[in-house]
Amino acid sequence: MLFLQLFYTFFKIGLFGFGGGYAMLSMIQGEVVNRYGWISASEFTDIVAVSQMTPGPIGINSATYVGYSAVVSAGYAPWVGIAGAAVATLAVVMPSFLIMLALSRLLLRYMNHPTVKSIFATLRPAVVGLLASAALLLMNTENFGSPDTSSMQFGISLLLFAASFIAVWKFKVSPILLIILCGAIGGIIYSI
Numbered sequence: 681m682l683f684l685q686l687f688y689t690f691f692k693i694g695l696f697g698f699g700g701g702y703a704m705l706s707m708i709q710g711e712v713v714n715r716y717g718w719i720s721a722s723e724f725t726d727i728v729a730v731s732q733m734t735p736g737p738i739g740i741n742s743a744t745y746v747g748y749s750a751v752v753s754a755g756y757a758p759w760v761g762i763a764g765a766a767v768a769t770l771a772v773v774m775p776s777f778l779i780m781l782a783l784s785r786l787l788l789r790y791m792n793h794p795t796v797k798s799i800f801a802t803l804r805p806a807v808v809g810l811l812a813s814a815a816l817l818l819m820n821t822e823n824f825g826s827p828d829t830s831s832m833q834f835g836i837s838l839l840l841f842a843a844s845f846i847a848v849w850k851f852k853v854s855p856i857l858l859i860i861l862c863g864a865i866g867g868i869i870y871s872i
Contacts, residue, residue: 694772
């Protein structure tokens, strides 16, 4: 039953997750943390962090890790968790694959049609909203700390966030370089 729920959940996320992996994060959290309780909010934050660092799309990486964690947390052996990871990964990828397979010829033929252009223009604000939702999702106490519990961690997190935002926006610094630098800074600060 768990495998069917995993497949259905991630198929639905893959089908309606417009805007890429970051836009899917709020949908994934809503389903796997809030609705089914397969993992906790802090586990989800860890999964997002690991998904960002590993190669590949964050939505697919998150599905893989959540599939594994959900099955292992349900009491199955780790090798069965690998099957859960495969089911979730396949399910999140399948809608996009099937839709693109079916629509690729039509889309190439009618890309400059006014109706197609208006559909894409209508989807852009929704994608921006989903990306903003993902950004707000990651601004939680697990990532930033809290002024009540650790004002130093909260202050450092806000400073790194602001500096990274300005570096990317104003100076066009590579996000990969910023991830490495912020990781090094965090490692130095929190090892003291």
